[in-house]
Amino acid sequence: MNIAALQKKVKELEALITEKDRQIKELKESETALADANVRIAELFMNLEDAQESIIDQKYEIQIQNEELSENLEELTLINEQLSIAQTLNENLHKHKLQSDIIKRAHEKVLSSIHYAQNIQKSIFPSSKTLRDNFPSYFKVFYPKDLVGGDFYWTAKVNNKKILVVADCTGHGVPGAFMTLIAITLLERFVCVQKITDPKEINRNIDKAIIKLLKQETEKSNRDSIDLTILVEDDKENTITISSAKRPYLKVSNNEITQIKGDRNPIGDTTVAMKKFTNHIYNKEIGDRYYLFSDGITDQFGGPQDKKLGSKNLIKFLTSIQEKPFFQQQSDLEEFLNKWMKNQQQIDDIVFFGLELS
Incomplete structure (x- = not known):
């Protein structure tokens, strides 16, 4: 091989080596780029994982915010409902206050009228002096259930006769009070004007007048009536005459109490057939006592067993105080009644009249 060929071969080898070095360099550069790419x-x-975690965190925060918003929305809805209820209540309260004011004013007017009626009713009842002039030794217990009532007492003197009336009209309160006005007006007419002093005749006349005035013959549903006890003391004949419509009364002689039944029929009320009014006549005996009373006292609930007082308990109590001075019996009876009723409400008007002959 000649030198030229050898040199050519050397150049080819050098070129080949140069190419290999270039390829190796490119390969290294590629490896470096690949490594950089892998790092990137x-x-x-x-960064993607961080982004995913951030997205998850944001999603959780958004979820929490949504829940808070939902809770806030529910709270706002509840507040709105409460505000609506409060507004309705306020409107109702305002209406109620207006109605309450109207009712209060109406009640005050009615109460004022009843107080006025009470004064009128008191004015037609006999005074203590009038009672004492006719019956020097007497006492009374008078407890209307309301400001005005249907029980009343009345007295008059005609010639030598002194008359005492104790009565119980149907109902209590204002209706009962109207009946007392009618009854007292009729007593004034028949006793003071017409001079009727026979107790049974007074009862008979008042009975007819009540039936006529209240139109009870045509209006059968109207059964208003009066339980009426009339006592007449006749100084000339020296007698006590009693006629009692529907009510018993008590007579005391020598400290012994006797209960006498009245006639079975009341004053008024046409549904009671075959009415009969009778007199019971007694000789006047100094010291004898008479008790006239309405059923309000015997019908009153109380005592240890919360039962009606009844006639037996009343007589038992009165028997226990007969040895005491007569003037003391009023306070004794009032104390007894208050203890009997205790916390019980009074159910009816009460009138009780005690009389001692002197």
Whole structure:
């Protein structure tokens, strides 16, 4: 091989080596680029993971915020409902206050009228002086259930006769009070004007007048009536005459109490057939006592067993105080009644009249 060929071969080898070096360099550069790319890819993956975690965190925060918003919305809805209820209540309260004011004013007017009616009713009842002039030794216990009532007492003197009336009209309160006005007006007419002093005749006349005034013959549903006890003391004949419509009364002689039944029929009320009014006549005996009373006292609930007082308990109590001075019996009876009723409400008007002959 000649030198020229050898040199050519050397050049080819050098070129080949140069090419290989270039390829090796490119390969190294590619490896470096690949390594850089892998690092970049790793960084991208890390950034992606961070982004995913951030997205998850943001999603969780958004979920929490949504829940808070939902709770706030529910709370706002509840507040709105409460405000609506409060507004309705306020409107109702305002209406109620207006109605309450109207009712209060109406109640005050009615109460004022009843107080006025009470004054009128008191004015037509006999005074203590009038009672004492006719019956020097007497006492009374008078407990209307309301400001005005249907029980009443009345007295008059005609010639030598002194008359005492104790009565119980149907109902209590204002209706009962109207009946007392009618009854007292009729007593004034028949006793004071027409001079009727026979107790049974007084009862008979008042009975007819009540039936006529209240139109009870045509209006059968109207059964208003009066339980009426009339006692007449006749100084000339020296007698006590009693006619009692529907009510018993008590007579005391020598400290022994006797209960006498009245006639079975009341004053008024046409549904009671075959009415009969009778007199019971007694000789006047100094020291004898008479007790006239309405059923309000015997019908009153109380005592240890919360039962009606009844006639037996009343008589038992009165028997226990017969040895005491007569003037003391009023306070004794009032104390007894208050203890009997205790916390029980009074159920009816009460009138009790005690009379001692002197």
